[in-house]
Amino acid sequence: MATLRTMRRSRRRPALERGNRALLWLIVGTIAFFLLLKLLSLWAEGLWFASEGYGQVFVRLLWWRGLLFVLCGVWFFALLYVPYRLAQKAAAKVPMPLRAKLFDDMDKALVDATIDRWALWLSLLFATIAGLIASGRWNYLVLFLYGEPFGVTDPVFGKDVGFYIFRLPLLKFLASLSALGLFLGLSGLVLRLRYEELLRFEENGVEAPPFAARPLLGVLAAFLLTLAIGQFLGRYGVLLSKRGVVFGAGFSDVYGTLPGYWLLISVTVASALACLIAMRGGDLRPVRWGIVAILGAWVGGRWLLPTALQSFLVVPNERVVERPYLRYNIQMTRFAYRLDEVREQSHPGNPIPTPEELQASWSVLENVRLWDIEPLLDYLNQTQALRGYYGFSSVDYDRYLVNGRLRQVAIGTRELFLPPPLRRWVNERLRYTHGYGVVVLPVNEFTGEGAPRYFIKDIPPEIAPSFPFKLRRPQIYFGEFVFPEERLQRQPFARRLPPQRAMAPSNPTTVPAGQPPSAPSLAPMPPEGTPPTENTAPPESAPTRFVPVADYVLVRTSEPEFDYPLEGARRWKTTTYEADAGVPIGSWWRRVLFAARFMDLNLLLTNAIRPETRLLMYRQVLERVQAVAPFLLIDPDPYPVITPEGNILWLVDAYTATSQFPYSEPLSPFLPLNYLRNAVKVTVDAYTGRMTFYAFDERDPLLRAYQRAFPTLFQPRKAMPDVLKAHIRYPRLLFTIQAQLLCRYHMTDPDQFYQNEDRWDIAREERVTMAGTEQTLPMRPYYIVLRSPDDGKDRFLLLLPFTPFGLERRNMIALMVAHCDADRYGELLVYRFPSGQFVEGPQLVDARINAHPVISQQLSLWNQAGSRVLWGSMFVAPVGSSLLFVKPLYLQAEQTRLPELKRVVVATGKGVAIGTDLWDALRQLFPTPFSDHTRKVASPASAPSPTTDNEIVKALLRAEEARRKGDWAGYEKFYRQALELARKKSAR
Numbered sequence: 001m002a003t004l005r006t007m008r009r010s011r012r013r014p015a016l017e018r019g020n021r022a023l024l025w026l027i028v029g030t031i032a033f034f035l036l037l038k039l040l041s042l043w044a045e046g047l048w049f050a051s052e053g054y055g056q057v058f059v060r061l062l063w064w065r066g067l068l069f070v071l072c073g074v075w076f077f078a079l080l081y082v083p084y085r086l087a088q089k090a091a092a093k094v095p096m097p098l099r100a101k102l103f104d105d106m107d108k109a110l111v112d113a114t115i116d117r118w119a120l121w122l123s124l125l126f127a128t129i130a131g132l133i134a135s136g137r138w139n140y141l142v143l144f145l146y147g148e149p150f151g152v153t154d155p156v157f158g159k160d161v162g163f164y165i166f167r168l169p170l171l172k173f174l175a176s177l178s179a180l181g182l183f184l185g186l187s188g189l190v191l192r193l194r195y196e197e198l199l200r201f202e203e204n205g206v207e208a209p210p211f212a213a214r215p216l217l218g219v220l221a222a223f224l225l226t227l228a229i230g231q232f233l234g235r236y237g238v239l240l241s242k243r244g245v246v247f248g249a250g251f252s253d254v255y256g257t258l259p260g261y262w263l264l265i266s267v268t269v270a271s272a273l274a275c276l277i278a279m280r281g282g283d284l285r286p287v288r289w290g291i292v293a294i295l296g297a298w299v300g301g302r303w304l305l306p307t308a309l310q311s312f313l314v315v316p317n318e319r320v321v322e323r324p325y326l327r328y329n330i331q332m333t334r335f336a337y338r339l340d341e342v343r344e345q346s347h348p349g350n351p352i353p354t355p356e357e358l359q360a361s362w363s364v365l366e367n368v369r370l371w372d373i374e375p376l377l378d379y380l381n382q383t384q385a386l387r388g389y390y391g392f393s394s395v396d397y398d399r400y401l402v403n404g405r406l407r408q409v410a411i412g413t414r415e416l417f418l419p420p421p422l423r424r425w426v427n428e429r430l431r432y433t434h435g436y437g438v439v440v441l442p443v444n445e446f447t448g449e450g451a452p453r454y455f456i457k458d459i460p461p462e463i464a465p466s467f468p469f470k471l472r473r474p475q476i477y478f479g480e481f482v483f484p485e486e487r488l489q490r491q492p493f494a495r496r497l498p499p500q501r502a503m504a505p506s507n508p509t510t511v512p513a514g515q516p517p518s519a520p521s522l523a524p525m526p527p528e529g530t531p532p533t534e535n536t537a538p539p540e541s542a543p544t545r546f547v548p549v550a551d552y553v554l555v556r557t558s559e560p561e562f563d564y565p566l567e568g569a570r571r572w573k574t575t576t577y578e579a580d581a582g583v584p585i586g587s588w589w590r591r592v593l594f595a596a597r598f599m600d601l602n603l604l605l606t607n608a609i610r611p612e613t614r615l616l617m618y619r620q621v622l623e624r625v626q627a628v629a630p631f632l633l634i635d636p637d638p639y640p641v642i643t644p645e646g647n648i649l650w651l652v653d654a655y656t657a658t659s660q661f662p663y664s665e666p667l668s669p670f671l672p673l674n675y676l677r678n679a680v681k682v683t684v685d686a687y688t689g690r691m692t693f694y695a696f697d698e699r700d701p702l703l704r705a706y707q708r709a710f711p712t713l714f715q716p717r718k719a720m721p722d723v724l725k726a727h728i729r730y731p732r733l734l735f736t737i738q739a740q741l742l743c744r745y746h747m748t749d750p751d752q753f754y755q756n757e758d759r760w761d762i763a764r765e766e767r768v769t770m771a772g773t774e775q776t777l778p779m780r781p782y783y784i785v786l787r788s789p790d791d792g793k794d795r796f797l798l799l800l801p802f803t804p805f806g807l808e809r810r811n812m813i814a815l816m817v818a819h820c821d822a823d824r825y826g827e828l829l830v831y832r833f834p835s836g837q838f839v840e841g842p843q844l845v846d847a848r849i850n851a852h853p854v855i856s857q858q859l860s861l862w863n864q865a866g867s868r869v870l871w872g873s874m875f876v877a878p879v880g881s882s883l884l885f886v887k888p889l890y891l892q893a894e895q896t897r898l899p900e901l902k903r904v905v906v907a908t909g910k911g912v913a914i915g916t917d918l919w920d921a922l923r924q925l926f927p928t929p930f931s932d933h934t935r936k937v938a939s940p941a942s943a944p945s946p947t948t949d950n951e952i953v954k955a956l957l958r959a960e961e962a963r964r965k966g967d968w969a970g971y972e973k974f975y976r977q978a979l980e981l982a983r984k985k986s987a988r
Contacts, residue, residue, distance in 0.1 A: 040596035041596050044596065046059075057628060065136075068137065073128060073131025074127070076130035077127035079181030080127060083182075087192035088192065090211055143170070143702075146708040154239055156238070164236065175233055179227055206287065211282070217282075218275075220287065224268050224269075232261075243257075247333075250310075251322055252307075256309040260301025263300070270290075271291075274286040319751065326754055329664075333664045334745055336675040339742055344832055347831040350880075352908050353880050363786070364879060365918070366407070367399075369783070370443060371446070384414065389419060392415070394482075396640065399727070400469075402442075402466050406796070408784075408796070410441050410452075413640050413686070414435050418550075434561070436476065437564075460564065461474055477686065481620050552598060555576075556576065556610065558608045558610060582617075583617070591609065621652060629713065633657050648686040649684065656676075657673045657676050660674075677697050680695060693715060694714070694716070694719065696717050728822060732798065739816050743762065746760070763800070763841050783798055784877065786877075797820060798818040799815060815830070816828070857956040858914070867892060868894070870889075870892055882908065884908060887904075888905075904916075955977045955981060
């Protein structure tokens with residue numbers, strides 16, 4: 001019978017071996033295929049880097065990744081497989097292990113060989129995974145090799161901050177990797193010894209022969225020593241503790257957690273030495289006592305002692321005990337976010353500006369921002385998109401010299417978003433390759449119908465004679481390409497208004513693949529007051545239900561590129577890409593490489609590719625910059641700049657950051673960065689995609705480390721052309737972070753800081769939704785043109801007001817300002833109002849605006865007459881020793897959903913006025929001749945005549961009563977009467 005069983009087994013083995021071999025080849029082939037695709041994709045990526053002039057950056061990134069992959073992978077494999085080999089050698093010393101009694105000789109040999117193969121393959125697999133994880137930590141190696149001192153020492157260990165940022169991350173990672181490798185290797189050793197019955201778990205403990213116990217004790221000792229090294233490095237983590245009243249090591253950390261670490265380190269090292277001593281006799285009894293001692297030290301030193309100190313000593317005396325650690329947190333946080341460079345100045349905060357102050361602040365008045373982000377973006381997407389495949393991702397604010405005066409403008413690029421009917425491979429990759437043109441408009445001007453006045457508009461671009469630059473290359477091959485909804489989610493400054501997005505056409509016209517669409521036969525007319533344009537079809541509402549932009553396009557193919565539509569049916573202008581940018585893709589080999597890179601077989605099948613064809617990839621500006629410099633944080637708000645040569649360049653802000661700065665307060669629990677510098681500015685050409693990285697904060701040690709690591713990547717700050725320096729801006733993201741921290745960290749006294757005696761809050765304003773409910777929202781930082789009191793020049797600044805923390809109706813307490821001009825870039829100032837003087841804040845001004853009888857009646861009539869009122873953002877403008885509050889009002893009809901700028905409200909500390917434009921409102925507050933064409937201003941007049949105001953209110957109330965009765969003739973009569981009274985009052 002046994003012989004028959006053996007024969008059956010021998011027949012089954014070849015079939016099983018063939019099946020296992022086929023499965024193995026299938027697995028190996030699949031892995032090889034995907035590995036080949038990855039290598040081809042990597043090759044294609046290198047060609048792109050080389051085409052952009054950053055081939056050396058790619059080589060260095062690849063070298064550091066590969067170096068860590070190989071070194072850490074080999075090291076991890078050794079830690080895994082060497083203990084297993086030691087177990088094999090120990091098993092070989094027994095002629096016939098007890099385990100062999102369960103098998104015959106042949107089965108035992110086959111099982112052993114199978115286990116050995118699996119152990120080898122698993123070790124290789126885990127080592128490969130460890131190498132891949134390590135290669136992703138290449139930044140640790142770069143900072144370790146090229147880091148330098150910060151010149152600031154931590155107050156607990158006395159080490160330079162550079163040690164924690166440049167050295168410690170790599171050391172901790174290697175210690176953790178080694179500990180994990182030794183733990184897995186120790187587990188494999190134990191399993192193998194247990195399989196060979198050389199390791200037994202008895203009631204009295206673990207037993208093993210001396211020749212089997214020695215390798216077990218040696219590997220365990222190595223594991224414990226590695227744990228001790230990790231604990232030694234981990235004790236520096238108390239500088240990032242969250243236990244105390246503020247971030248960083250507190251009293252219980254210094255006098256509880258640190259001694260606990262030393263206790264744990266001592267016990268761990270002692271246990272490792274005990275294991276080494278026990279190797280001589282092969283006794284495993286110290287293992288049990290060592291593990292018990294380590295657990296006891298961890299519970300007592302790392303948990304019980306700090307918790308007891310915190311509960312019984314710190315909490316009852318927190319202010320006194322934590323005072324020095326509060327001071328450390330204040331000092332380090334202020335340094336990490338440049339708050340220690342903020343200069344404070346006093347501001348009188350007078351209620352009404354004088355005529356001389358108004359005269360000197362003319363640049364402020366003619367640059368008051370009336371067009372807010374959301375309504376302007378809606379307006380442009382409905383009136384300037386012009387076709388269903390164009391749209392505006394964003395609107396940005398910048399300044400230009402127009403007629404010799406510094407003017408703040410809003411600028412947006414018209415980008416390409418193909419709707420579903422046009423999404424064909426030929427259309428996406430060959431024909432519809434770019435957007436077209438920009439829209440530029442002054443932020444404070446609008447027509448009588450509520451439409452913007454443009455400097456640049458339409459297709460082809462219609463440029464006002466006063467605007468200083470022309471557009472030589474209006475094509476937008478590289479842009480933001482994000483939906484407005486997506487931008488609102490990622491952009492912390494653009495608050496979402498009630499739903500008012502333009503909807504896509506309900507019945508889009510089907511267009512044959514590869515053909516540009518014809519002009520729509522039934523398109524809505526532009527809003528009243530929009531100037532007519534030539535050579536363009538009537539505009540249609542821009543869709544928002546777009547699909548993502550193509551990840552690459554091909555230019556200089558046999559297919560003509562669509563440039564922009566012309567007047568008439570099925571007529572359009574074509575263009576040919578003229579720059580030498582992009583990756584040449586004319587050869588078959590390169591087509592194979594990029595087909596693997598994009599997993600797109602059409603690159604091999606299309607006949608449109610010619611020898612001169614080029615491929616443009618990474619077309620989203622932020623993604624493009626991040627691909628070249630993955631170690632930088634990229635600001636989510638790039639903005640376009642028109643150069644004197646007529647090119648469109650994107651300016652992108654980039655940051656160096658770390659989460660390892662001792663004692664510095666993190667941004668949030670979800671974004672634990674606690675050091676931030678706007679160290680780099682990047683320009684990206686919208687036509688060619690060429691990138692230039694400028695090192696803007698050359699004092700930053702992190703940036704200097706990256707400059708040494710990538711010597712060809714960065715240009716010095718002085719290398720930026722003056723025409724671009726004239727358009728740099730201080731980033732709103734960084735400014736908002738600094739403002740939020742400054743609300744508390746302007747207090748440098750620890751006792752005052754602990755008690756929040758002078759804590760601020762970002763000023764809030766009232767916003768009214770379409771449903772008529774009020775929302776109180778924090779103000780957004782806004783750009784402003786202001787005459788600097790320091791040098792008398794018109795400056796482009798970023799500004800945000802503060803109010804006291806916790807008050808219901810808040811007065812204003814300070815203004816924070818950041819300089820944007822190149823010669824004073826990054827200067828931060830805080831203007832503080834007198835502590836004994838009441839200065840109204842935006843929320844209080846909003847309350848006065850809402851309580852104004854004329855304004856409240858007018859809002860009620862508009863909201864009930866088939867339209868909706870949308871308030872813009874409050875604009876607080878310093879005018880000499882006083883403040884001017886400006887708030888735009890938009891009207892949105894139910895039918896068109898087109899926001900129109902209809903009124904402007906201006907307020908001072910003594911009065912409120914609503915006008916048809918800014919100058920009309922100013923004339924009501926300062927009734928002498930006052931317009932945007934004169935610089936003569938008279939003294940402020942007394943309050944408007946109450947008789948006139950009462951007559952206006954009575955006329956409006958009669959109009960409302962007539963409307964309720966359905967007497968529309970009476971409604972029109974009394975409403976016109978109220979308008980006439982208002983005009984007479986304005987004329988007076």
